[in-house]
Amino acid sequence: MARRILVAEDSPTTHEILKMLLSQRGHHVDIATDGEQALAALRQNSYDVALLDFHLPRMDGLQVATIFRREAGDRKIPKLIAITLDAEGLLAHPEGCHNFDHVLPKPLDIYEVARVVEDQAEIADMEAREAPPAEKSPGSAAVSRSPLESLGHNFLTWPGDIQAGHLSARAIQASLADPRFDGILIKEPVSVEDLGAIWRAKALFSLPIVDATGLLGHASDVDASKLTARDTTYLEQVLGKAHDRRMKLDRDVRFSEDLGEQLIGRLFVADQPLAPTYDPQSKWLVSYNVALATAVAVREAEALCERGLLRREFFDRFHVCPQCDSLRLHVREECRQCHSPQLEEEQYLHHFRCAYQGPEREFRRGDRLVCPKCRYELTHFGFDYDRPGSMVVCDACGHAASEPAVGFVCLDCGGHVDSDIAPPRDIYSYHLTDQGAGFAEHGHSLLGTASHALRFADLPLELVVALNSAAKKYNDAQVPFTLISLHYRNEKEIAAQHGARTFAKVRDLFIENLRTSLSSDADLVVSGHSRDFVLMAGSEPEETKADFDLLVAAAEKTLRCDIGPEFQVFGPGDFA
Structure with a gap:
């Protein structure tokens, strides 16, 4: 569906590429280059979504959003999305949280921009359908209000926001990794199978589960049915810690659709191992501390162990019914x-x-x-x-x-098996390895260049514009170019020993040294989220590779610690 979108951005490069991207997807885009123009456009036109740079000249994006919401009255308010380098600072600002519907951090991911814009427009449509005429709050459901909801936390609820086969507008907003949501509140009895929706929607798996029913057991992070008024400090601690660790999740993990990678993210946020407890209601006689069926949790954990991201620790040994795979076996003495x-x-x-x-x-x-x-x-x-x-x-x-002989009778299928031939099954707890924790924080870049090739989602908008220009010159006049993707082998080790800020400063110094060493003004150095990029115009990839080794060595000389820069080289043929 075509949408009408306002882009308020003072950088000509950024707003032109945004306009090109969104227009190609069928949307109508208006451009404003300062805050006053943006406010005037919002007053005069009806938009579905407005992208507002936080640091606009004349009037910043937050002022535009605040004034427009105050003046809007009964008018339709578009979804307001902030664009900023300081996402955490904006969200910490009370007016920022209140006036923006979503935040896109810079440098922008071209695919994420399109996805967020279209998802936000769809959320607005859903809110209009869900909210009754006299009620402004989107996604509300006719479910009794829990006392926990009066504590000031922003919960998604089951049922209401999350149900089997349905997500509310608020839940879709949370699936965009909006950090303003604190957790998922279970208000009515539910099985872990029903909660499969939190794994099928991106980012929801990382939210802590607060169980007001007391029936979800070990799968919840907090059993709120046992909390007294004095225990709210414990709830605050769990939610606060989960929020802080959720913010450390790499984008690869946060938006992953792979269940194993989601499980890594869930264990990292909870800061706990995947731990079994005895559960007579389960055919496995155990259940794990995640909202997944036991068989599914074990299958994914075993696969992650093979990849070196989890390690096993023995818990108990059971015997298995060979007919139905149940571990619920009645042990008895019987006639031989x-x-x-x-x-x-x-x-x-x-x-x-x-x-x-x-x-x-x-x-x-x-x-x-x-x-x-x-x-x-x-x-x-x-x-x-x-x-x-x-x-x-x-x-x-x-x-x-x-x-007497000892035999087993299955409590699920009634089958009989002799004890000496019943197959055993060992149950384990699963702990994040250093590599698993690193993957949660650094995503696919941690796995090395051989594991993941260059992805356009990693490319900043400035680089996309320059790359398009270089590709056009190559197609028109066969002018070669080389794109170099840099990542840092020792990032995790340095961050653990000296802190993330130290690594960021050393990385910035390395990039500055590299930029100084490049001889041509046509060479472009751009920093991304987890990688840095160098675009060298007029250079053949094979010739560039040897020269760039020397440039990297020279740029490293003044660094206080070894960040382990490694790089891949791409040429025009890689973008065909």
Whole structure:
């Protein structure tokens, strides 16, 4: 559906590429280059979405949003999206949280911009359909209000915002990784299977689950049914810690559609291992501390262990029904002959004269004891006979043995299996490895250049514009170009030992040294989220590679620590 969009951005390069991108997708785009123009356009026209740079000249984006909302009255208000380098600072500002519907951090991701704009427009449509005429709050549902909702937290609710097969406008907003949402509040009984929606929608899996029903068990982060008014500090701590760690999640993980990668993100945010507890309601006799079926959680965790992102720790050993794969097995003593559990323990007698041994009931003749073999009456214990022990006798088939057999009966399918042939199954807890935690924070870039090729989602808008220009020159006049993608092998180690700020300063110095070393004004150096890029016009990729090794070595000389720069080289053929 075509949308009408306002782009308020003072950078000609940025607003032109945004206009080109959105226009190509069928949308009508208006441009404003300062805050006063943006406010005038909002007053005069009806937009679906407005992209407002936070630092506009004459009037900043926050002032534009604040004034327009105050003046709007009953007018339709478009979804207001802030564009800023300081997303955390903007969201920490009370007016920023109140007046903007979403925040896009710079440098902009061209694919994320298009997705967010179209999702926000769809959210506005859903809000208009969901909200009754006299009510302004979108996504509200006719579900009783929990006392927890009066504590000032911004919860998504089940049911209401999240249901099987349906997400409210607020839930879709949260799936864009909007940091203003604190968690998911369970207000009615629900199974982990029903909560599958939080894994199918991006980013929702990272929100802590607060269970007001007390029935979700180990799968929730907080059992709110047991909280008293004095325990709200604990809730604040859980939500606050989860928020802080959620902000550290790499974009690759936050927006991943891969369940295993989502599980890595979930464990990182919770700062806990994937831990089992005994659960008689589960066919596995255990459940894990995530909103996933046990079989699914184990399948994904085992695959992550193979990748080195999780490590196992033994929890317990069970036996498995070979017919239905259930671990709920009833253990019983039974007859070795017919498998009946109807057993009786009886003393057996030993007749000294003929050496016959058998159960006492075979000797019993009323009040007398008579040997069933030789018919001799036994009268004196210790002289005629003794009782050397006992035996187990089956009341169903009469078979006697010194020891019973042990068998299993499945409580789910009723199948029987002997204990000595029942297959065992070990249950583990799963812990993030250093590589797993690094992947949560740094995404695919941590896995090395061999694992993931260049992705356009990593390219800043400024570079996209320059790359398009270089590609046009190559197509028109065969002028070569080389794009170099830089990542830093030691980022995680330096951040852990010296802090993220130290790494950022060293990285900035390295890029500045590199920029100084480049001889041509046509060369462009652009910083991205997890990678940096160098576009060298007029250079052949193969020739550039050897020269760039020397440039990197020179740029490293003045650094206080080794950031481990590594690079990939791309040429026109890689963009065909």
